[in-house]
Amino acid sequence: MPELPEVETVVRLVRPKLVGRRIEGATVYWPRTVGDQGPDAFARSIEGLRAVRIWRRAKYIVVDLERRGRAAGHLLIHLRMTGRLQVDPASSDGGKYVRVELALDRGKTLRFIDVRKFGRFEYREDLTGVFERIGPEPLDGDLDAAQFSRELRARQRQLKPLLLDQSFLAGLGNIYVDEALHRAGLHPLRRSDRVPGPRARRLFDEIQATLREAIRREGSSFDTFYRTPEGQPGSYQHQFRVYGRQGRACRACGRTVIKIVVGQRGTHLCTRCQPAPRVL
DNA sequence: ATCCTATCCTGGCTGC
DNA sequence: TGCAGCCAGGATAGGA
Numbered sequence: 001m002p003e004l005p006e007v008e009t010v011v012r013l014v015r016p017k018l019v020g021r022r023i024e025g026a027t028v029y030w031p032r033t034v035g036d037q038g039p040d041a042f043a044r045s046i047e048g049l050r051a052v053r054i055w056r057r058a059k060y061i062v063v064d065l066e067r068r069g070r071a072a073g074h075l076l077i078h079l080r081m082t083g084r085l086q087v088d089p090a091s092s093d094g095g096k097y098v099r100v101e102l103a104l105d106r107g108k109t110l111r112f113i114d115v116r117k118f119g120r121f122e123y124r125e126d127l128t129g130v131f132e133r134i135g136p137e138p139l140d141g142d143l144d145a146a147q148f149s150r151e152l153r154a155r156q157r158q159l160k161p162l163l164l165d166q167s168f169l170a171g172l173g174n175i176y177v178d179e180a181l182h183r184a185g186l187h188p189l190r191r192s193d194r195v196p197g198p199r200a201r202r203l204f205d206e207i208q209a210t211l212r213e214a215i216r217r218e219g220s221s222f223d224t225f226y227r228t229p230e231g232q233p234g235s236y237q238h239q240f241r242v243y244g245r246q247g248r249a250c251r252a253c254g255r256t257v258i259k260i261v262v263g264q265r266g267t268h269l270c271t272r273c274q275p276a277p278r279v280l
Numbered sequence: 281a282t283c284c285t286a287t288c289c290t291g292g293c294t295g296c
Numbered sequence: 297t298g299c300a301g302c303c304a305g306g307a308t309a310g311g312a
Contacts, residue, residue, distance in 0.1 A: 001305060032288085059306075080306050081289085097290095116289045118306070157282065166307080173306070263283080266304075 002079040003059060004138070004171030005214035006234065010085050011056045013229040017087035018063065021104040022050045030099040033112065035122040045073065045123045046102070058134045058170035061085065062127070073125045077112070083119030086111050086229040133167045138207055149200035152192040159195070160188035161263040163207075172207070175220060175243045178268045180207045182242045182252075187274040188260075188267050194277065213239065242268040 002010070023046050028039035037045070046065065049072050053064040063075035077085060088094065090109045094101065100121045102110040112121040124130065136142030143151070148169075155162060162168055163177045172180070181188050183206040186195065195203070214220060214236040221233030228234065237244075241251050246259035250270035260267050 003306095078306080081304080082291095114289095115291070116305085118288060155281085161283085164306085174304090264285085264305090 001081050001173055001175065002083065002219075003173035003176050004056075004211055005176070005217075005236065006219035007056050007059050007061060007079065007171075008215050009218045009228055009234065010079070011054055011061055014085055014087060015054050017108070017229075018051050018054055018104075018110060020051070021087075021106065021108060021110075023047060023065075023110075024103040024105060026103070027101045028099070029101070030114075030117055032117065033099040033114065033119065033121050035120055037123060042123050046075070049073070051075075057131055057137070058166055059173070060130075073123060074127060076120070076122045076124045076127070076130065078120045080114075080116070080118035080120070082115040084111075084113040084227060084229070086113070086231075135165075135167050135169045137170050138172070138204075139211055145201035145204040148204040149195075149197050152195055152200045152203075153197075155192045157192050158188065158262065159186055159190050159192055159203075160265070160267055162192050164263070164265070169207075171211070174265055174267075175240075176207070176210050176214065178243045179241055180210045182268075182270060182273060183210060185273055187271075187276050188262050188269060190277045242270060244268065 025047055026043040028034050028042060031039050034042040049065040049067055051063050052066045055062050059078060061077040063077070065072045065074060079085070087108055087110050090103065090107050094111045094113060097113045097115045098111050099114045099117065099119070100112040104110055112119065151168070159181060160177055163172050164174070180203065184199065184203040186199065186203060217234055217236040217239070218228050219234030220236040221227060242257050245257045246268055248257055249255070250257050250273060253270060253272045255270055255272040257268055257270050260269070
């Protein structure tokens with residue numbers, strides 16, 4: 001599922017194809033995708049605008065728009081489970097899951113494709129409040145290992161749900177939380193305030209290492225969903241230590257990887273590398 | 281403060 | 297082969 005590394009990959013690969021393009025028109029095939037504004041207002045809002053920048057915050061993609069050189073709002077995009085964003089020749093076939101399509105100049109089209117329809121592709125005049133409840137970026141120097149350790153101590157929550165909480169730390173999802181916890185030797189049910197400082201700092205380092213490596217490999221593709229905007233799968237799934245490896249040997253110690261449910265989320269771990277806390 | 285449940289969706293899987 | 301039923305999963309809202 002698209003998490004920080006996948007979203008970052010999409011932004012990087014779409015950027016050269018989208019920046020500088022003018023939006024000639026919009027077609028909405030699934031109204032909910034464009035949010036409360038509705039398809040007609042959405043189309044009127046963005047027609048004639050030019051995409052001048054594309055960037056990522058948490059798992060959101062933002063496209064800055066201008067009209068005649070003046071700021072004119074943003075596209076606010078979230079891929080959720082199965083969303084894809086790609087710039088194609090206008091003549092190509094986007095398939096049956098295209099939810100929003102923007103006609104661009106120079107014979108191109110920007111497509112938002114989303115099998116499960118959870119994704120969003122909205123227009124916002126401004127971004128006030130949008131990232132109000134989003135926590136620090138793990139790779140942007142927003143915080144260091146020592147600060148992260150203090151933040152862990154300030155909460156009394158299980159590590160897995162805490163790391164999934166976007167208001168605590170931005171960008172992690174089910175895959176990279178499981179991977180980072182295994183690399184740090186921490187059980188997903190451990191309480192955040194009971195992790196010793198050095199181990200907490202190591203967790204931060206492992207989160208960063210996991211994300212950086214995954215970006216380098218253009219994300220993870222283990223099912224039919226996530227693909228880069230070029231249509232290629234990422235390759236980080238080959239590096240998974242625990243995610244989806246239940247019943248197979250832990251790469252570090254050989255014990256069988258198990259899958260449990262934590263906060264209604266499938267959770268993969270090795271009970272030797274990640275010993276259970278005394279108090280559950 | 282923290283946890284739990286429901287909601288939004290559909291392809292793919294299991295079991296009969 | 298067909299079909300019903302279940303499941304995953306990011307974010308959010310509402311209730312405990």
